[in-house]
Every structure is written in C-alpha cells, then in structure tokens.
Amino acid sequence: MCKAMSNFPSRLLEGYQTFMSGRYADERDRYRQLAETGQEPHTLVISCCDSRAAPETIFDCGPGELFVVRNVANLVPPYEPDDNLHATSAALEFAVQALKIREILVMGHGRCGGIKAALDPDATPLSPGDFIGNWVKLLKPAAQQIQDSQLMTGGERQIALERISIRNSMANLRTFPCVKILEEQGKLRIHGAWFDISSGELWVMDSKTGDFFRPETAEA
Amino acid sequence: MCKAMSNFPSRLLEGYQTFMSGRYADERDRYRQLAETGQEPHTLVISCCDSRAAPETIFDCGPGELFVVRNVANLVPPYEPDDNLHATSAALEFAVQALKIREILVMGHGRCGGIKAALDPDATPLSPGDFIGNWVKLLKPAAQQIQDSQLMTGGERQIALERISIRNSMANLRTFPCVKILEEQGKLRIHGAWFDISSGELWVMDSKTGDFFRPETAEA
Amino acid sequence: MCKAMSNFPSRLLEGYQTFMSGRYADERDRYRQLAETGQEPHTLVISCCDSRAAPETIFDCGPGELFVVRNVANLVPPYEPDDNLHATSAALEFAVQALKIREILVMGHGRCGGIKAALDPDATPLSPGDFIGNWVKLLKPAAQQIQDSQLMTGGERQIALERISIRNSMANLRTFPCVKILEEQGKLRIHGAWFDISSGELWVMDSKTGDFFRPETAEA
Amino acid sequence: MCKAMSNFPSRLLEGYQTFMSGRYADERDRYRQLAETGQEPHTLVISCCDSRAAPETIFDCGPGELFVVRNVANLVPPYEPDDNLHATSAALEFAVQALKIREILVMGHGRCGGIKAALDPDATPLSPGDFIGNWVKLLKPAAQQIQDSQLMTGGERQIALERISIRNSMANLRTFPCVKILEEQGKLRIHGAWFDISSGELWVMDSKTGDFFRPETAEA
Numbered sequence: 001m002c003k004a005m006s007n008f009p010s011r012l013l014e015g016y017q018t019f020m021s022g023r024y025a026d027e028r029d030r031y032r033q034l035a036e037t038g039q040e041p042h043t044l045v046i047s048c049c050d051s052r053a054a055p056e057t058i059f060d061c062g063p064g065e066l067f068v069v070r071n072v073a074n075l076v077p078p079y080e081p082d083d084n085l086h087a088t089s090a091a092l093e094f095a096v097q098a099l100k101i102r103e104i105l106v107m108g109h110g111r112c113g114g115i116k117a118a119l120d121p122d123a124t125p126l127s128p129g130d131f132i133g134n135w136v137k138l139l140k141p142a143a144q145q146i147q148d149s150q151l152m153t154g155g156e157r158q159i160a161l162e163r164i165s166i167r168n169s170m171a172n173l174r175t176f177p178c179v180k181i182l183e184e185q186g187k188l189r190i191h192g193a194w195f196d197i198s199s200g201e202l203w204v205m206d207s208k209t210g211d212f213f214r215p216e217t218a219e220a
Numbered sequence: 221m222c223k224a225m226s227n228f229p230s231r232l233l234e235g236y237q238t239f240m241s242g243r244y245a246d247e248r249d250r251y252r253q254l255a256e257t258g259q260e261p262h263t264l265v266i267s268c269c270d271s272r273a274a275p276e277t278i279f280d281c282g283p284g285e286l287f288v289v290r291n292v293a294n295l296v297p298p299y300e301p302d303d304n305l306h307a308t309s310a311a312l313e314f315a316v317q318a319l320k321i322r323e324i325l326v327m328g329h330g331r332c333g334g335i336k337a338a339l340d341p342d343a344t345p346l347s348p349g350d351f352i353g354n355w356v357k358l359l360k361p362a363a364q365q366i367q368d369s370q371l372m373t374g375g376e377r378q379i380a381l382e383r384i385s386i387r388n389s390m391a392n393l394r395t396f397p398c399v400k401i402l403e404e405q406g407k408l409r410i411h412g413a414w415f416d417i418s419s420g421e422l423w424v425m426d427s428k429t430g431d432f433f434r435p436e437t438a439e440a
Numbered sequence: 441m442c443k444a445m446s447n448f449p450s451r452l453l454e455g456y457q458t459f460m461s462g463r464y465a466d467e468r469d470r471y472r473q474l475a476e477t478g479q480e481p482h483t484l485v486i487s488c489c490d491s492r493a494a495p496e497t498i499f500d501c502g503p504g505e506l507f508v509v510r511n512v513a514n515l516v517p518p519y520e521p522d523d524n525l526h527a528t529s530a531a532l533e534f535a536v537q538a539l540k541i542r543e544i545l546v547m548g549h550g551r552c553g554g555i556k557a558a559l560d561p562d563a564t565p566l567s568p569g570d571f572i573g574n575w576v577k578l579l580k581p582a583a584q585q586i587q588d589s590q591l592m593t594g595g596e597r598q599i600a601l602e603r604i605s606i607r608n609s610m611a612n613l614r615t616f617p618c619v620k621i622l623e624e625q626g627k628l629r630i631h632g633a634w635f636d637i638s639s640g641e642l643w644v645m646d647s648k649t650g651d652f653f654r655p656e657t658a659e660a
Numbered sequence: 661m662c663k664a665m666s667n668f669p670s671r672l673l674e675g676y677q678t679f680m681s682g683r684y685a686d687e688r689d690r691y692r693q694l695a696e697t698g699q700e701p702h703t704l705v706i707s708c709c710d711s712r713a714a715p716e717t718i719f720d721c722g723p724g725e726l727f728v729v730r731n732v733a734n735l736v737p738p739y740e741p742d743d744n745l746h747a748t749s750a751a752l753e754f755a756v757q758a759l760k761i762r763e764i765l766v767m768g769h770g771r772c773g774g775i776k777a778a779l780d781p782d783a784t785p786l787s788p789g790d791f792i793g794n795w796v797k798l799l800k801p802a803a804q805q806i807q808d809s810q811l812m813t814g815g816e817r818q819i820a821l822e823r824i825s826i827r828n829s830m831a832n833l834r835t836f837p838c839v840k841i842l843e844e845q846g847k848l849r850i851h852g853a854w855f856d857i858s859s860g861e862l863w864v865m866d867s868k869t870g871d872f873f874r875p876e877t878a879e880a
Binding site: 002006007008009011012013014016018019020022023024026031032034035036038039043049050052054056057058059060061062063064065066067068069070071072075076077079080081083084085086087088089090091092093094095097098099103105106110111113114117126127128129130132134135136137138176177189191193197198199200202204207215 | 227228229231232233235236238239240242243244248251252254255257258261262263269270271272274275276277278279280281282283284285286287288289290291292295297299300301303304305306307308309310311312313314315317318319323326330331333334343346347348349350351352355358396397398403408411413417418419420422424427435
C-alpha cells in the first residue's frame with residue numbers, strides 16, 4: 001500500500017471491501033438507479049449517535065429508504081426561525097419540504113449517554129465549551145422532575161426520561177408549521193420508538209396514550 | 221393486530237423482524253455485552269442524512285463500532301462556545317472527551333442535496349424558517365468561488381464543492397481545542413472520504429495534498 | 441556493423457526488429473493491402489505528445505485505423521483561415537475532406553505537462569521563442585478562471601483544466617465549417633475522452649452534460 | 661449500455677478493453693511509476709499522422725519511451741519566434757528544454773498523402789481555408805524542383821521528395837538555437853528515417869551523405 005493510503009483506518013477499508021463484494025454487488029442496480037433518479041426515502045428517522053442504535057441495522061433498511069438525522073440523545077429542538085445554525089431543523093425542513101417525506105420516526109434507546117448526562121446532578125462540562133451541557137438543556141425541566149422521583153431506581157429514571165424525551169421531541173416536531181399542518185391534514189405521521197440495545201427489543205409508542213409497548217405482545 | 225400498532229409503518233416492523241431473526245440472532249451476545257460494558261466505538265463518523273450514504277452499510281460495521289453524527293451535507297461548524305444549541309459540536313465533544321474516540325472521519329458523497337442547495341444561485345427558502353439556507357451558509361464563500369468556475373460543468377462544480385466541504389469540515393474540527401491538541405500530540409487522527417453513491421466507489425483523502433483518490437488504484 | 445548505422449539509437453533498432461519479427465510478420469498482408477488501396481482510418485484522434493498516452497496503444501489499434509495528430513496538450517486551435525502555418529488545422533482538413541473521416545476524438549490525459557504549464561503563474565519561457573507560452577495561450581482564459589479556485593487542490597485544478605480543455609478543443613473543432621456542417625447533418629461525430637495515465641482508466645465525455653465518466657461504471 | 665455511453669465508438673471501447681486486460685495488466689507497475697515520477701522519454705519523434713506509420717508500433721515502444729509529434733508529412737517548420745501558434749515548435753521546445761530529450765528522429769514514410777499533395781500541380785484547396793495548401797508550402801521550393809524531374813516516375817518523385825523533406829526538416833531543427841547549440845556540443849543527436857509502409861522496411865539516413873539505407877543490408 002502506498003503512503004497516502006496507510007493513514008486510513010484499515011478496519012474501515014476492510015469493511016468497505018466486504019460491502020463492495022457483498023451488499024453492493026447484490027444491490028448494484030439499485031444504487032445506480034437511486035443515483036439517477038434521486039432519493040425518495042419513505043421515512044425520516046431522528047436517532048442517537050450511539051454505535052448500538054443504527055436505524056438501518058435495526059430496521060434492515062437498504063439504500064434509498066431512510067433519511068437519517070443522528071445527534072446525541074435523538075433530540076428535536078423546538079422551532080426557532082432565527083439566523084443561527086440549526087442542524088436538526090435544517091434536516092427536518094429538507095426531509096419534509098424537499099424530499100416530501102411523510103413518515104417521521106423519533107427513535108430513542110436504552111442506556112443513552114446523553115440522557116444519562118441530563119440526569120447527572122454532578123455533571124461537569126466535558127470541555128470549556130460545554131456543548132453537551134447546553135445541548136441537553138433541551139431536557140432540563142423534564143430531567144429535573146425525574147431526578148426528584150427518588151423512589152424510582154436509577155435505571156427506571158433513565159428509561160423514564162428516555163421515553164419522556166421521545167415524546168418531547170415529537171411535540172417539538174409539531175412546533176414546525178410545515179409538520180403541524182401536514183399532520184393535521186392527515187398527510188404526515190409522527191411515530192415514536194424506543195430500542196432496548198441489550199435485548200434488541202423494539203418498543204413502539206401508542207399514539208393515543210403515549211405508552212411504549214412491544215408490538216409482538218400486542219398482537220391479537 | 222391491535223389498534224395502537226396499526227400506525228407504525230409496516231415496512232419498519234417487517235425490517236425489524238428480519239433484523240431480529242437474522243442479524244440480532246447472530247450477534248446477540250455482542251449486543252448484550254455492549255449493553256453491559258458500554259460502547260467503545262473506534263471511530264466518530266460525520267456523514268450526511270442521505271438515505272444512500274449510511275456509514276454502517278458502507279463500512280460493514282456492526283453494533284458498537286461507529287459513533288455517528290448525521291446532518292445535511294455532513295458539515296462540521298467551527299468552534300463556537302456560546303450558549304446556543306450545537307448538535308454537531310455536542311456530539312463531537314461527547315465522542316472525543318467522554319468516549320475517548322481517537323479516529324474521526326468526515327464522509328461526504330456524490331449528488332448531495334445540501335451541496336446542490338449551496339450551489340443554487342436561485343435557491344428559495346424551503347420554509348419561512350429557511351433552515352437549509354442558514355445551514356449551508358457554512359459553505360457560502362466556497363460555493364461562491366466554485367459557482368464562478370462556469371467553464372466547469374454543473375456536475376464538476378458539484379463534486380468540487382463536495383470535496384472542498386469535506387476539507388472545510390476537517391479544518392473546522394481542528395478549531396475545537398480538544399481535537400487540535402490531541403491531533404498535534406499524535407493521539408487523534410482526522411480522515412476524509414467521499415462516497416460515489418452510484419458506483420459505490422470510496423475515495424479517500426490524501427492527507428498531504430487534500431486530493432481524493434481510490435485506494436485500489438494506488439496499491440503498489 | 442557499419443559506421444553510418446552506429447549513430448541510430450540502438451533501442452529503436454531493437455524495437456524495430458521486434459516489430460518486424462512479431463507484429464509486422466503477423467499483419468504483413470494487411471500492411472501490403474493498406475499500401476495498395478490507401479488508408480481509410482475510421483477515426484481522427486487529436487492527442488498529446490506525452491509518451492504515456494499513445495492512442496494506438498490505449499485503443500489497441502493497428503495500422504490503417506487511426507489518423508493521429510499529436511501536439512502538446514492535445515489542443516485544437518480555432519478556425520483561422522489566414523496564410524500562416526496551421527499544423528493541426530491542416531491535419532483536420534486532410535482527415536475530414538480528403539480521407540472522409542467521420543469520427544473525431546479529442547483525447548486528453550492526466551498529469552499533462554502542457555496543462556501544468558498553462559496553470560503555472562510563475563512560468564518562465566523555456567526558450568527565448570517561448571513557443572510553449574504562446575501555444576498554451578489557447579487556454580489562458582480558462583486557466584485564469586481555474587487558478588482563481590484556490591479552494592481546490594493543485595491536483596483538482598489540473599484535472600479540471602484538462603477536461604475544460606478537451607471541451608474547448610471540441611468546441612474549436614466546430615468552428616471549422618466542414619466539421620460543423622457535417623456534424624449538423626448527422627454525418628460526423630465528435631467525442632471527448634480523458635485517460636488516467638496512472639490507473640489506465642479511460643473517462644469518456646457525456647455529450648449532453650460535458651461530464652466525464654467511466655463507461656464500466658455506467659453499464660446498466 | 662446506458663445512453664451517455666452509446667455514442668462513443670465501440671471499436672475504441674473494445675480496443676480499450678483489450679488494452680486493459682492485456683498490455684496494461686502486464687505493465688501496470690510501469691504506468692504507475694511513470695505517473696509518479698513523470699515521463700523521461702529517450703527520443704522525440706516527429707512523424708506523420710498517417711494511420712500506417714505509428715512510431716510506437718514500428719519501434720515496439722511502450723509508455724514512457726517516445727515523445728511524439730505527429731502532423732501531416734512530419735514537417736518541422738523553421739524557427740520563427742513570433743507570437744503565433746506553432747504546434748511543432750512548441751512540442752520541440754518542450755521536449756528539448758523541459759524534458760531534456762537528447763535524441764530527435766524525423767520519420768517519414770512511403771505513399772505520404774501530404775507529400776503527394778505538395779507534388780500535385782493541380783491541387784485544389786480541400787476547404788476555403790486551404791490549410792494543407794499553406795502547410796505544404798514548407799516544401800514548395802523542393803516540390804517545384806522535383807516536379808521538374810520528369811524523367812523520374814511519379815513514384816520515384818514521391819520517394820525523392822519524402823526523403824528531401826526529411827532532410828529539410830532536420831535542417832529546420834537546426835535553426836532552433838537550443839537544438840543547434842546542444843548538437844554542436846555533442847549533447848544532442850538528430851536522426852532521419854523513412855518507413856516503407858508496404859514492406860515494413862525501415863530506411864535510416866546516413867548522417868554523412870544524407871542517403872537512406874537499410875541497416876540490415878549494411879551489417880558488416
């Protein structure tokens with residue numbers, strides 16, 4: 001291997017080789033077609049950066065299916081039309097207005113580091129910029145309330161906030177006019193889900209009650 | 221099936237079933253272990269929301285390997301330690317300071333809608349908030365320069381800006397003190413790559429020249 | 441060996457021997473026939489003098505197939521019907537009007553010294569005549585535009601100008617009335633290609649967009 | 661095959677495939693090395709565009725060996741340091757001053773169309789630009805003299821002028837100061853050759869007498 005290449009992580013190059021000879025080889029026509037016609041993903045997923053919670057893996061989705069935003073703790077901030085940089089809002093706007101995506105999924109997961117940080121009363125900034133501190137402020141009121149529920153265990157508080165946060169983000173999605181209007185017209189749907197990274201179980205949110213349940217246990 | 225479930229996209233439920241009986245079944249122990257010990261991903265990847273450019277797919281990576289931030293056009297904003305919400309900065313801080321990740325990859329791709337928007341002289345806001353417009357302002361100076369190269373085709377300008385943007389984001393990573401210091405000490409490495417969503421080819425950035433090349437053509 | 445011969449480069453004499461006992465021996469009848477009937481090459485190729493970019497080699501063509509003009513940077517100057525010496529124009533005229541060739545290929549290549557000279561802001565004349573300086577003036581406006589794209593790497597600017605130059609030369613071909621008329625009548629075709637002298641890859645120009653692509657990646 | 665590709669001549673694409681799987685595959689390392697280090701061709705060849713007289717073929721030379729200028733009738737114009745476009749002069753200057761080539765070969769051939777045009781008293785312009793007419797004016801005095809030699813056959817006059825022309829071009833090479841000086845210092849050599857496109861015979865010029873002879877008949 002020549003010098004220029006030797007820096008690139010070999011794990012990634014090996015994985016890429018596997019992709020090319022396996023999955024890409026199988027789906028070559030699909031990749032080409034998607035490049036020609038453009039992408040038409042059916043779902044926008046807001047999920048966490050966590051290495052154990054990749055939506056393409058969990059939902060066995062291939063190229064062209066999911067438009068994915070990933071940030072710490074899969075948060076959706078409320079609508080703030082100022083001049084600042086809003087990564088998640090920009091992605092949402094692009095998904096709904098440009099790509100005409102009509103299904104949105106907010107997917108949280110267990111043992112989320114961001115949620116843990118929000119719940120930690122002694123949290124110290126990870127760097128002078130304290131970006132995580134400022135980021136999880138989106139959860140501050142909820143985190144405060146949960147922290148006070150001392151009869152719940154640490155693990156129960158963690159899961160509780162993970163799920164409250166999902167519902168929060170879904171509510172924040174509705175502060176975006178384009179989302180709100182389309183949903184009211186019955187043209188767009190918002191879903192919530194929570195993935196147990198240990199058991200692999202997927203819990204889906206009941207839109208009427210806000211409760212999370214496992215679909216296979218609910219089958220009639 | 222019960223009523224509550226009928227809302228959740230069936231495509232996602234089917235995909236999840238495939239995941240559970242396939243991949244999860246094969247890697248069950250790994251998922252459990254990762255939940256117990258916590259994640260130790262080896263690489264932070266900043267990539268695009270685009271449905272055709274999922275890093276786990278392209279690098280054939282499994283749970284626990286990649287900590288992934290996905291935003292429109294895989295941009296890294298410069299270091300701005302104020303009180304605002306900075307999704308990408310928060311993820312970067314968490315990755316480097318909390319998870320101690322020491323390899324960072326900025327991965328761009330061909331036919332990127334965000335880059336296209338940055339290059340469009342007649343771009344009109346997708347919504348009153350114009351989040352995409354404000355988001356791609358990160359590329360405005362570069363986009364302006366490239367737009368002036370009218371002897372290049374539209375396709376050539378697109379690829380040029382996709383690659384300039386990757387180099388830009390890598391430079392912005394270095395405005396974060398924690399990243400800069402660790403890199404200077406030789407403890408952290410920053411990589412750039414560009415994925416051709418049509419041919420599946422991966423172009424890696426030569427750290428000396430900034431040029432993108434395909435590793436397989438450079439093998440000695 | 442006699443004195444007169446000792447001057448002629450031995451490498452060329454050896455190569456000629458190999459040709460006579462190999463290729464010429466195989467194609468003897470063809471050489472004789474072509475001498476009798478005259479040449480009827482199917483394609484006029486304008487390519488560079490560069491020792492790594494010989495069209496007969498790259499396209500595995502034998503005697504009688506290609507009518508080849510080679511100059512520095514494979515340039516075609518615009519139509520200038522004055523009394524001066526116009527080597528490339530004379531060859532073009534002969535190819536189209538005398539030999540009735542109806543396919544023209546302008547073939548550029550990577551790492552072209554002539555293009556590099558055109559991009560060099562500090563270029564000093566190679567000799568008082570500065571023939572190269574005057575020759576690459578054909579590219580001056582384009583070179584200036586590309587030089588202004590300082591966010592592109594030197595390698596990216598080089599490739600950009602190599603390809604712009606091919607499109608330029610194709611446009612200049614169309615300033616020759618005989619070419620223009622025949623093309624408009626659908627009787628003559630003009631093609632562009634760019635040869636990567638390192639990887640051996642051939643990039644062909646898409647006549648609709650002007651973009652260069654590799655045919656093998658475009659196969660349906 | 662997709663639409664964009666269907667225009668490119670299939671003969672060239674097939675030939676290219678043969679090149680890639682044959683010759684390029686065999687010489688891959690050499691192509692890569694030449695790209696890295698740059699070209700160091702040993703000989704500058706000025707030869708004719710004629711499809712039957714490709715120097716790489718005749719001298720069995722591979723990539724990196726020959727820097728080749730090809731124009732109609734392999735003419736070298738005299739040194740004219742004005743501001744005009746001088747394709748052959750530019751290539752000569754680049755070869756000698758930039759690439760430091762120290763062997764120059766002017767190679768003519770039998771049945772040359774350009775020489776024939778020079779000898780044709782009734783030649784009419786091939787196009788209003790009469791580029792060939794102006795180009796072969798370089799041979800006008802010599803052509804005039806040969807035309808007057810009516811006791812020679814048409815074929816003999818043709819060969820006579822082909823060889824006079826080679827000597828002419830060699831003399832014109834010496835009007836270039838850089839060439840003249842290096843030759844006088846014994847650092848550069850100029851050769852002439854004439855290729856019989858029917859028999860494949862190579863005739864080399866004796867530098868003392870100007871006669872053309874076949875090396876194999878001169879072996880001691």
